[in-house]
Amino acid sequence: MTLVDPNGMPVRVATDTHELPGLPAPTPLIFNFGHEVVRVNAMQRPPRQPAVVQRLGHVVVQTTRYRASLDWYLEHLGLLVSDFSYYPGQRERGPVLSFNRCDRGSTPADHHTLVLSLGPENRYLHSAYQVADLDTLAAGGEYLLDKGYHRSWGIGRHVEGSQIFDYWRDPDGFLVEHFTDGDMFDNTLEPGWAPFSSSGLGQWGPKVTSDFLGLHGAAGGYGLVPGAIEGLVSVVNALRDDNEFDVQRLLGVLKGARS
Numbered sequence: 001m002t003l004v005d006p007n008g009m010p011v012r013v014a015t016d017t018h019e020l021p022g023l024p025a026p027t028p029l030i031f032n033f034g035h036e037v038v039r040v041n042a043m044q045r046p047p048r049q050p051a052v053v054q055r056l057g058h059v060v061v062q063t064t065r066y067r068a069s070l071d072w073y074l075e076h077l078g079l080l081v082s083d084f085s086y087y088p089g090q091r092e093r094g095p096v097l098s099f100n101r102c103d104r105g106s107t108p109a110d111h112h113t114l115v116l117s118l119g120p121e122n123r124y125l126h127s128a129y130q131v132a133d134l135d136t137l138a139a140g141g142e143y144l145l146d147k148g149y150h151r152s153w154g155i156g157r158h159v160e161g162s163q164i165f166d167y168w169r170d171p172d173g174f175l176v177e178h179f180t181d182g183d184m185f186d187n188t189l190e191p192g193w194a195p196f197s198s199s200g201l202g203q204w205g206p207k208v209t210s211d212f213l214g215l216h217g218a219a220g221g222y223g224l225v226p227g228a229i230e231g232l233v234s235v236v237n238a239l240r241d242d243n244e245f246d247v248q249r250l251l252g253v254l255k256g257a258r259s
């Protein structure tokens, strides 16, 4: 069944699909954890190879009608909100971004499967793919560097969702993420609330880059700061149209990006 969300984006709902056998699980590395020595007379040699993707983890979409879109996804797909973000100083105007997860009852689900973010344009921002562990993620990044891909931001650990992340742009500017060790929630947790700030996106790792924030024209990872000429055009159009992106929201984006 194909639905259309309030942004005009087609959403294909598939049920009772034919399940294929999973790929063979990688053999976990054996770690000497602090003083706990379990690997003796054996070298640590994780393979330096392209990261084997285990599954799609989440998709992040920007919308000019965040609240209407969120309501639509909550109603039609039964998603749960894991975390809300609001612009600094605009708590009373409500959230502008949320990390939404699937309701699988007592079965744990990714902290976010769909992220919705208010912005001046309806567009894809990034999608994220799970890999087995940090070594897989880092070695996969070395491979992409060798191939001339551009690291947008990473390696670091997120706050909301807690994933170890590594963001990459392909030669066309398409943004994807490798991640590992994300939070898994069942349906008993209430949503968290936090002001959006670029410094609050990571627990550790390099400072968030201007590329990830979208200052170079291509959409940012959360689409928060519209850069370059085409970004400015979309801002002007969004301010003129009837939607949720207004001047106060634009100021909120800029404040959040600087903090």
Ligand SMILES: [Fe+2]
Binding pocket: 058, 060, 126, 127, 128, 177
């Ligand atoms: Fe992500």
